[in-house]
Structures are given as structure tokens and as C-alpha cells.
Amino acid sequence: MVLKNEADLKEDADVKLLENNGVFCTWFDKIWNWGRARSFWPLNYSCNCCPIEMLVAGGAPRFDIARYGYEVFRASPRQADLLVLAGPVTLKMAPVVRRVWLQMAEPKWVLAMGNCAISGGPFRDGYSVLPGGDSILPIDVYVPGCPVRPEALFHGMLELKAKVEGKR
Amino acid sequence: MSAEKATHQLPTDHYIVNVGPQHPSTHGGAHLQTVLDGEIIVDTVVKLGYVHRSVEKIAESKTFTQFIPYTARLDYLSGCLPPLAYTQAVEKLLDIFPTERAEYIRIIMAEFSRISSHLLCIGSLALDLGATTACIYCVRDREQIMDMFEMVGGQRLLLSFLRVGGVSHDLPENFYPAARRFIKELPKMIDEYHAVITGNEILQRRLKGVGRLSTEDALAYGVTGPNLRASGFDYDIRRDDPYGIYDRFKFEVPIDSGGDAWARYLVRVEELVQSARIIEQALDSLPEGDICAKTPRLLKAPENQDVYHHIESSKGELGFYIVGAAGKDKPHRLHVRAPSFINLQVLPMICRGAKFQDLITNIATLDPVLGEADR
Structure with missing residues (x-):
């Protein structure tokens, strides 16, 4: 058949x-x-204020990312499948992020967390910040905020879950 | 055979281990090139600039008020302290005097910011050393402060509600009971930290005697803040060069002569108590009145003049140096004296000769914020 x-x-x-x-x-x-959609392993990548909210989302008992199954933050890109691009992508950081993303095994997703990662945010005027992470990486979900609240991060991750399952 | 002879007979090459720039224990994007001889650190090269967002240059194209949110994004762990330093520097430049009530509100929010920063420092120290549970206690209690920030400014982390001449709006009614409750519960929280972190033998062994920084070296390198006080030097800008209305409050400056990571940890825990004391006094004597002084709608520097204003941030001496041009509403040049950047200088020195694991302890207890170090 x-x-x-x-x-x-x-x-x-x-x-x-x-x-x-x-x-x-x-x-x-x-x-x-x-x-996959129920157990993202986010990469422990941090650049600025947004990762603090990511830490709180993962570590604070009030938010508890584990109820969605996304609590396994990995320090090695080879073990992770979700790059949470938190914070501004500076000119010096851009090749590093790109390399980290290339080291991640397929299938992999990128979530742009915060205005800096989406468009450069308040630092767009500066000479050293890229106008958004999508100029170097394919981004699946954009979560705006400066910084992003933990609830908003969860919402973004659930949107990504819907995308991975083919519902978006 | 003695250990010296053994190494003489089996010479090993130095090798380099890179920590960062993408690494959970570097507290942001820093790259530590560590030269190792076996397990012993020979040298550490700190490479910065991964979070350089050209804030100082952006300041030249923003008006004095527009730049306030950028200052909060320098040291993002202590929400209100960098805006406090900046607004007070601008007030010095423009000869504006904030109202009495605004001064008190600023002190209350600044000290809550200090508590929140120290809680995260203690928590991430424990997390870096593998004590995940201890971190969760600190983050849990820090959430209460985040709630208060949200009541006041509508933003959990980086509330930019300070203005030149005062604050943008008054404290809401439900802030006072929340603040009182936090102050009342703080001693109990600290007892818990002592039980979970201070009393933990593994943590004690990893902190005691690690990363010893002598008073002379600390002064020579320009280290300030809790790190300097943990090296036994009694200096706190809040007491020694009071800004705002700090001269009206009674508080003690905790000192520890140990100079090691253990002392740096204990000084921070002790500072939580003293900050709470200041907040309690400020809440008790909070006067009624306007929350913002009468300021012109467009702030312009009256003459060519440069000012420097420094405050005791949670990391050390945070200073803003502003060069104002006559009749212009933007700073001609702005420089931030970032304590994290200057405190990081001692990292290679205190790591030399230590084991590789102590690098993580040292960077966690120096408590740098890379957003501030790189600007």
C-alpha cells in the first residue's frame, strides 16, 4: 500500500x-x-540581560521551565538542538555565534530572544551591533521584549513546539 | 622521589584551554585563554569586547533623558544603580536638585537593586560550583524584588524610571507592604543561605584560601566595591563620599581581611543586611511631596563643563564622566568608569598558580558583569 x-x-x-x-x-x-518538540535542549549561550531572564525562567521555582520539558540547558553546542539567541549580536560575537550554530547537530532551531537579537534593539544605532541575528542565522521564532519576560520566552518556545510539530 | 624531581624528569608543555566566549560560567560573553601546566594555571588572558555595544558613542547622539534606559543595560543585574549614577551626574552638570521624596525613592530602589544583584551573585556562585539547589533559593527570593520593580516601573529587570530631577512616577500603594515584608523576611532568607551555602563543606573547601587578593594589590589595581572590602580595606563611597542623601542613614560597612573568595562571599551576604537597614530607615522617614523637580523640557548644558560623579554600585565604584557642551542637549563625550572592567584586571593575578577549578570560583566571586565591562 x-x-x-x-x-x-x-x-x-x-x-x-x-x-x-x-x-x-x-x-x-x-x-x-x-x-523533539517536547524536549528541546537549549544551548547555554548568553550575551547580555536576556540570559538573566532565561536563567530565572530555568532556575526560579516560580517559572520552572521543566514543566514543558525544556530544562536541559547544555553548555556544548554538540548536545543542544535549540539556540536561544539572547542579547545583541556584536561584530566580535557574530563569527562565534555562527560557529556555535554550525557545530549544533541537525535538526536545530534558533529562537531570537529580545529586541537586540531581533533587530539590534536600542543598540541599532551603534557601530558594533548587527541589525538583528537573522543577518547571520535562520531564525524560527522571534520573541520581542527588552528584556523578555520568562512567560514570553515560554510562549515563544511553545510557538516553536507548534512549528516543529507542523501545526504552524 | 620528591615532586620537584618528578616534574624535572618529566617536563610537560604548557597548553591552552579556552573558556568562553560562549560558556555558562563566564557571566556573559568573555573569553578566558587559560595557559595551563598540568592542572596549574600559569596565566589567564581575559579577552573582552564580545558584548561591546558602543554605548558611549550612542550617548553622543541621544539627549540626556533618552540615554537613561541605556545606562540600565550596562549593569543589568542591578537595575536602578547605573541610572542613579547617570542621573546624578547630569544633575551635577545642569545644576538641578531633585526633590526630597525623589531622593528617598531613589535610595530605596537603589538598595533593592543592590540586594537583587548580590543575591544573583551568591546564587550563580553556588551554581558555578555545582550547587544548583542553593541557586534556586537565591533566585526565589530575588523574585520578590522583581515583583516590586514591576509594581514601580512595569519592568522586571531594567526599570528606567529614574529621571533627571527625580523619578517618573510615585511608588504604588502595594509597594510598601511588599517592601516591608521583604525586609522582615530577609533575616530568615539569610539563615537559609547560611544553612545551604555557608555551611556546606564542599563549598567552604572550594572558597577558603582561593584567589587571595592582598590589600596592596587591590589598591594598586583599582579594585573597588565588595572585592576591595573583602581584602580588608575600609572604603565605601556611600559613607566616605556620600551622594544623594546617604549621609542621613545609619549603616555599617562590612569588612573582611581574608581577601579570598570566602571573604568576598561573606562580605556580600553581610551587605544584604546593611542594605535592608537603609531601606527600612528610608521607608520610615519617607516624606510627602513632589516626585520630580521642575526641569525644562529640553535639558541643555549651560556651559562647557565636565563632571564626574561616582556611586557605590553593587560591583564597586561606578562613575559617569560627562563632557557637556554649552547650549547642547546631548553630551559631547561620555565615559563610564565600569567597576566590573577594572575588577577583572586582577583575575590573571589571583588565578596564577591555582588549580583550573579555581578560575571559576574566582570569576564568580569577582562578580563581573560583562555588559558593563565591555559597554
């Missing part, structure tokens, strides 16, 4: 027979993404 999409899966007689006998049919991608 050839299954092209989800509608096929529901209508196919063989699949129905299997499901009646307790066998669950799905795509590998779907079940992998289901797992």
Missing part, C-alpha cells in the same frame, strides 16, 4: 485492520518531531 497523507491513513482498510488489533500507524517524522 502507498500512503500519501494523513487522510489516506485514516481511510486505508489495512490500517484500520491493524488499528483494530492494537497496532498504531504513523510516520517516523511525526513521532520524532513529537519527541
Whole structure:
């Protein structure tokens, strides 16, 4: 049998027979993404004020990022799959961030946290800040704020979860 | 065979371990090139500039009031202290005197900022040394201050509600009970820190005798703030060169002659108590009145004049040097004397000869904020 999409899966007689006998049919991608979206491993990258809110989001009992399954902050880019680009991307930092991102294994996502990472923010006028992280990295979710509140960071991560699951 | 002979017979090359610029324990984007001989640090080269956002240059294109939010983003851990230094420097330049009530509100918010910065310093010190639980206690209590900041300025971390001549709006009604409650609960919190951090034998062994900084060296390098006081030198700008209305409050300046990481930690814990004392006195004697002095809508420097104003920030002596041009509403040149930058200078010296693990202890107890060091 050839299954092209989800509608096929529901209508196919063989699949129905299997499901009646307790066998669950799905795509590998779907079940992998289901797992990925519920357990991002963010990279411990910090540049300015936003990472303090990230630390609070991860460390404060009030916010508790662990309830979403995103609490495994990794210091090594090879173990992480989510780069939270927090803080301004300065000219000196840009090659470092780019290299860190290249070291991360696929699949990987980038979340721009705060106005500095989105557009340069208040430091856009300066000579040493890039006008946004998207000039060097592909960014999936933009979370505005200066700095971003922990709740807003969670919202951004849940949007990314929806994106990974194909709902956005 | 003695250890000396062994090393003589088995010569090893020095090798370099890079810490940063992307690393959780560097407190921001700093790059520490550590030259190691086995496990012993021979030299540390601190490479800065990863968070350089050209703030001093931006100041030249912003009016005096527009630049206030940028100052908060220098030392982002202590929300109100850099704006306090900046607004007081501008007031010195323009001959503006803030109202009495504004002075008290500023002191209250500045001391809460100091407490929040020290709590995060203690917490991240514990976190860097592997005590995650201890960090969570500090961050939990710091959230109360964040709540108060949010009541006052609508912003959790970097409230820029200080203005030249006063503050932008009054304290809300629900601020006072929250502030009183925090002051009342602080001794209990500190007891908890003593139980979790101070009493922990592992932490004691990793802090005691590590990174010893003598008084002479501290003075020679220009170290200020809790790091200088932990080296046994009695200097606090709040007491020795009072700015604002600090001369009206009774408080003690905690000193420790140890000079090591342990002393730097203890001095910060003791400063929490003293800040709370100042806040309590300020809340008790908070006068009624205007919250902002009458200032012209466009602030212009009256003459070609330069001012320097320094305050005791949570990291040390934070100074703003402003060169004003006659009739202009922007500073001709602005320089920030950042305590984090100057305190970082001693890092290679206090790390030399220590084990590699002590590098993390030393940078955590020096408590630099790279946003301020790089500007």
C-alpha cells in the first residue's frame, strides 16, 4: 500500500485492520518531531540581560521551565538542538555565534530572544551591533521584549513546539 | 622521589584551554585563554569586547533623558544603580536638585537593586560550583524584588524610571507592604543561605584560601566595591563620599581581611543586611511631596563643563564622566568608569598558580558583569 497523507491513513482498510488489533500507524517524522518538540535542549549561550531572564525562567521555582520539558540547558553546542539567541549580536560575537550554530547537530532551531537579537534593539544605532541575528542565522521564532519576560520566552518556545510539530 | 624531581624528569608543555566566549560560567560573553601546566594555571588572558555595544558613542547622539534606559543595560543585574549614577551626574552638570521624596525613592530602589544583584551573585556562585539547589533559593527570593520593580516601573529587570530631577512616577500603594515584608523576611532568607551555602563543606573547601587578593594589590589595581572590602580595606563611597542623601542613614560597612573568595562571599551576604537597614530607615522617614523637580523640557548644558560623579554600585565604584557642551542637549563625550572592567584586571593575578577549578570560583566571586565591562 502507498500512503500519501494523513487522510489516506485514516481511510486505508489495512490500517484500520491493524488499528483494530492494537497496532498504531504513523510516520517516523511525526513521532520524532513529537519527541523533539517536547524536549528541546537549549544551548547555554548568553550575551547580555536576556540570559538573566532565561536563567530565572530555568532556575526560579516560580517559572520552572521543566514543566514543558525544556530544562536541559547544555553548555556544548554538540548536545543542544535549540539556540536561544539572547542579547545583541556584536561584530566580535557574530563569527562565534555562527560557529556555535554550525557545530549544533541537525535538526536545530534558533529562537531570537529580545529586541537586540531581533533587530539590534536600542543598540541599532551603534557601530558594533548587527541589525538583528537573522543577518547571520535562520531564525524560527522571534520573541520581542527588552528584556523578555520568562512567560514570553515560554510562549515563544511553545510557538516553536507548534512549528516543529507542523501545526504552524 | 620528591615532586620537584618528578616534574624535572618529566617536563610537560604548557597548553591552552579556552573558556568562553560562549560558556555558562563566564557571566556573559568573555573569553578566558587559560595557559595551563598540568592542572596549574600559569596565566589567564581575559579577552573582552564580545558584548561591546558602543554605548558611549550612542550617548553622543541621544539627549540626556533618552540615554537613561541605556545606562540600565550596562549593569543589568542591578537595575536602578547605573541610572542613579547617570542621573546624578547630569544633575551635577545642569545644576538641578531633585526633590526630597525623589531622593528617598531613589535610595530605596537603589538598595533593592543592590540586594537583587548580590543575591544573583551568591546564587550563580553556588551554581558555578555545582550547587544548583542553593541557586534556586537565591533566585526565589530575588523574585520578590522583581515583583516590586514591576509594581514601580512595569519592568522586571531594567526599570528606567529614574529621571533627571527625580523619578517618573510615585511608588504604588502595594509597594510598601511588599517592601516591608521583604525586609522582615530577609533575616530568615539569610539563615537559609547560611544553612545551604555557608555551611556546606564542599563549598567552604572550594572558597577558603582561593584567589587571595592582598590589600596592596587591590589598591594598586583599582579594585573597588565588595572585592576591595573583602581584602580588608575600609572604603565605601556611600559613607566616605556620600551622594544623594546617604549621609542621613545609619549603616555599617562590612569588612573582611581574608581577601579570598570566602571573604568576598561573606562580605556580600553581610551587605544584604546593611542594605535592608537603609531601606527600612528610608521607608520610615519617607516624606510627602513632589516626585520630580521642575526641569525644562529640553535639558541643555549651560556651559562647557565636565563632571564626574561616582556611586557605590553593587560591583564597586561606578562613575559617569560627562563632557557637556554649552547650549547642547546631548553630551559631547561620555565615559563610564565600569567597576566590573577594572575588577577583572586582577583575575590573571589571583588565578596564577591555582588549580583550573579555581578560575571559576574566582570569576564568580569577582562578580563581573560583562555588559558593563565591555559597554
